[in-house]
Amino acid sequence: MSVWMMWVAVTGLVVMLELFTGTFYLLMVALGMMAGALVAFFGISLEWQMIVAALVGAFATLALHKSKYGWREAKNASRDPNVNMDIGQSIHVQQWQDHGNGIYTSRAMYRGAMWDLELRHSAAVPGNFVIEAVEGSRLIVRPL
Template sequence: MNAWMMWAVIAGLVVILELFTGTFYLLMISIGLAAGAIAAIFTLSTSSQMIIAALVGSLATLALHNSKYGWKGNKSVAHDPNVNMDIGQTLQVQDWQDQGNGKYIARAMYRGAMWDVELQHSAGYPGTYVIDEVQGSRLIVKPS
């Protein structure tokens, strides 16, 4: 069996394995193996074939990882409006208490209940604020 056929058979096996996993990462590795088969068709040395297969597979995997279809890290739900409907909503704060170091706290009515509200890195003046984060029963707000 020729070298390019071996590369092609291995690439095919990796594609079959990819069908069982449901990710595209093994597909990217099989693209690298196919590049090794192409290098074998051009009768490059075995070490050159392996280097080409490794480089193409690695670059394809990195490209997939950085695309919108790649791995997504765990996103903090405290800031995610898709998880918490309060993010982005507004509320009225009448009186702020200065806690020092640029931190202000208050109690404010929101959705029919009193909530602890925290404002950081801004002066606390009465007015409308936007909810930026929810930490337990505390709303972290920013000026609107």
């Protein structure tokens, strides 16, 4: 078996491993390995095959990492409506208690239970509010 065929066989194994991981990063490594196979096909030395495979794989991995499909910053789950169905829902508050520094608290009925509410840096007047975060058993709200 020639050297370029070994590169292609190992590339196939890496692609199969990628199917188990669910990321695209091993596919980028496989692209580098295919570049090494192409260099080997033209009969260039093993050192250059490995250098080309490493460079192409590294640049492809870096390009994937910088793209929208790469690593994403961790979102704050307490403010993510895709994680918590309460975010964006409205709630009616009848009275507020002032704790100073622009922080007001209250208790209100929401989804059949009493919840602690917190309003930050806003005028505390009774009325309807929107839930913008959930911190433990406390709902952080803002005016509607």
